[in-house]
Amino acid sequence: MLNKIRYSFWLCLVLFDVNASEIDTTNVLKAVYQNVLIKKSYNEKNSFGKIMYWQKKGSQLIISIKIETNEEYNLKNIKEIAEYSGGLTNNIFVLNGEYKIESYYPRNAKQQGKIVNNYVEGLVINYSDGKISSKYNYKKGLINGIVTSYYDNEKVQAVYNYKNDTLDGDYYYFYNNDQLREKGSYCKGNFCGLYKEYYKSGAIKTKGKYSGKQIFSFKCDTCKKYIFLREGNKIDMFKTYTLDFRKEFFEDFNVNQSNKYRYPLKEGEWIYYSEDGNTISRKKYNKIGDLLL
Secondary structure (H helix, E strand, O other), rough: OOOOOOOOOOEEEEEEEHHHHHHHHHHHHHHHHHHHHHHHHHOOOOOOOOOOOEEEEOOOEEEEEEEEOOOOOOOOOOOEEEEEEEEEOOOOOEEEEEEEEEEEEOOOEEEEOOOOOOOOOEEEEEEEEEEEEEEEEEEEOOOOOEEEOOOOOOEEEEEEEEEOOEEEEEEEEEEOOOEEEEEEEOOOOEEEEEEEEEEOOEEEEEEEEEEEEEEEEEEOOOOEEEEEEEEEEEEEEEHHOOHHHHHHHHHHHHHHOOEEEEEEEEEEEEEEOOOOOOOEEEEEOOOOOOOOO
């Protein structure tokens, strides 16, 4: 959802003008590399390539970056073109001003925002096929505040709260008819507190509470199995949790299986309803998230 630039393709720096001797190219490369957008998409095993030329607009320098790819979908071999502006501060090149990124795949994505002293700052807007797909708020290169994503019909899909690049606070997810689909909270990246899910008709579907803790697993190449941890400590799933919980956990695990899987732990009573309001089932969880009923 969150449409942040995360590519690791080879970067070729393309600058417009002919007189490259006026600016220390090392400083230009350093500024570009330190910028949060480039740093997240840059493969450190590769290099930027040579600075060829740039374009001056008054005291500003307009930089274009071409990201190349060998994927079959793009005959022009261009994945992305980004344009930044900057200038010299105490003889050091610093990115400042508005920027834009145009990605040719998928769906002609575009991003527009502002950089202040090498950090993304303020509102960043992402577009897909000419329509707004999401809006972010940045503070010194980190996502802070409200993030909103949109459906293709430009209705709000979800609203999240971030603190220093981490989900933290209330969130709301909607159907494409504006009806609330689910609402809950994050605490430092983990589900926490009260949770409610709704049918498209508006009727309640599920309600319960997350503890704010989680179990996560990672694949162990030496032992050829998955290791599960809770609060930083390894746990034996078979000794710690009941069979009913393990069944519930592994059903979700098999659907979302990855090398690093996270499972939010529930707490207290969870109730599941039919669309006509009848109770389908009730489940209770203890403080470590084990299923009691």
